[in-house]
Amino acid sequence: MIQLKKWQPWQGGCLALGLGLVLGWGFPAQAAEDKCYKRNYTFNVLAENDLWGSGSDKHFTHGTRLSFVESRRNPGKGENCQPDDDFHFMDVVRTISDHTPPGWLGFEADQVSFILGQNIFTPEDISNPNLILNDRPYAGWLYFGIGLIDPHKDADIPYFDTVELNLGIIGPDAYAQDVQTWWHANISDSPRPAGWDNQLKNEPGILLNLERKWRMELTPSNYEGLQVDFLPSVGAALGNVYTYASAGGMFRLGVNLPVDYGPPRIRPGAQGSDFFQYDKKKPISWYAYAGVEGRALAVNIFLDGNTFTDSHSVDKKYFVGDLHAGFVLVIYHARLTFSQVFRSSEFNGQQELSEFGSINLSVAW
Numbered sequence: 001m002i003q004l005k006k007w008q009p010w011q012g013g014c015l016a017l018g019l020g021l022v023l024g025w026g027f028p029a030q031a032a033e034d035k036c037y038k039r040n041y042t043f044n045v046l047a048e049n050d051l052w053g054s055g056s057d058k059h060f061t062h063g064t065r066l067s068f069v070e071s072r073r074n075p076g077k078g079e080n081c082q083p084d085d086d087f088h089f090m091d092v093v094r095t096i097s098d099h100t101p102p103g104w105l106g107f108e109a110d111q112v113s114f115i116l117g118q119n120i121f122t123p124e125d126i127s128n129p130n131l132i133l134n135d136r137p138y139a140g141w142l143y144f145g146i147g148l149i150d151p152h153k154d155a156d157i158p159y160f161d162t163v164e165l166n167l168g169i170i171g172p173d174a175y176a177q178d179v180q181t182w183w184h185a186n187i188s189d190s191p192r193p194a195g196w197d198n199q200l201k202n203e204p205g206i207l208l209n210l211e212r213k214w215r216m217e218l219t220p221s222n223y224e225g226l227q228v229d230f231l232p233s234v235g236a237a238l239g240n241v242y243t244y245a246s247a248g249g250m251f252r253l254g255v256n257l258p259v260d261y262g263p264p265r266i267r268p269g270a271q272g273s274d275f276f277q278y279d280k281k282k283p284i285s286w287y288a289y290a291g292v293e294g295r296a297l298a299v300n301i302f303l304d305g306n307t308f309t310d311s312h313s314v315d316k317k318y319f320v321g322d323l324h325a326g327f328v329l330v331i332y333h334a335r336l337t338f339s340q341v342f343r344s345s346e347f348n349g350q351q352e353l354s355e356f357g358s359i360n361l362s363v364a365w
Contacts, residue, residue: 042069042364052357058124059354063266065117115145120176129194137312138199139302140176143168159214171202211235227257243299254287263337285330294321314347335362
């Protein structure tokens with residue numbers, strides 16, 4: 001059985017808060033047709049693992065990300081609509097937004113997402129119990145996040161903005177060692193990781209992400225055959241976890257491309273959209289895609305080491321690129337995505353690039 005360390009009070013509070021948000025607010029009563037706002041919900045389960053890439057534990061070896069999105073839109077019923085008395089977190093967000101200075105950052109959220117995730121990083125040789133000076137540190141990152149999403153479908157070039165804040169813990173209290181050890185012993189029958197005593201020390205983590213993604217149609221939107229579009233994006237991250245600027249783009253080929261803005265991913269990485277718009281008139285959508293993203297990094301704690309105390313570190317590379325390709329299938333209220341990611345060397349002395357797969361299942365209602 002998995003052996004967990006003593007549960008800390010702050011961890012129980014974070015878990016209770018996360019579960020409360022997802023479970024308590026995640027399944028409110030569906031608004032009736034005469035309500036002032038129509039509401040939609042999306043739940044995503046995302047896993048990234050090098051088992052579906054290089055097949056060995058090294059670099060970014062695993063990530064899990066759960067997200068829940070609540071969307072609110074006005075169906076145009078005017079003053080005769082009936083207020084929705086159910087509690088919705090989106091209403092709180094819009095109330096705060098309505099009382100900020102006009103045009104503040106040009107941002108008015110139409111969707112809010114709640115995120116719970118964990119990332120695991122290891123050196124190439126996990127069987128060595130000693131500190132490996134020329135390879136990256138062992139590290140785990142456990143976090144809870146809130147994201148605000150502002151889509152602009154009616155713009156000349158449709159786009160959406162995202163502001164996401166992640167708060168969590170890096171170090172032993174992220175439980176990366178426990179998760180990887182249990183997984184290797186019970187699921188993958190892989191070698192036992194022996195070097196976790198050398199992992200980064202406990203440190204609070206904060207990460208603020210800003211991103212804008214456009215959708216440029218290369219074929220007419222009402223075209224009944226195969227469609228092609230291009231999704232350029234720019235972004236930035238700020239915090240002691242990561243600080244970087246990013247830019248990238250993605251080409252897609254398929255049917256009913258406006259269903260989303262690409263598959264969701266774990267940061268850092270080319271982001272798609274946690275939400276998708278199912279259409280009863282077009283119940284099946286699919287596309288294949290390929291894209292790139294480059295990042296100019298100032299901070300990567302998983303290579304730089306702890307911020308406030310001494311720890312193992314390596315000399316990171318300041319420019320890192322991702323090449324990613326995959327397939328997305330949407331059938332009615334469900335979306336299944338698979339991506340293959342190739343990441344350039346992240347630190348001096350890295351022997352091989354990183355390769356991992358990403359699988360996501362989304363359900364909307």
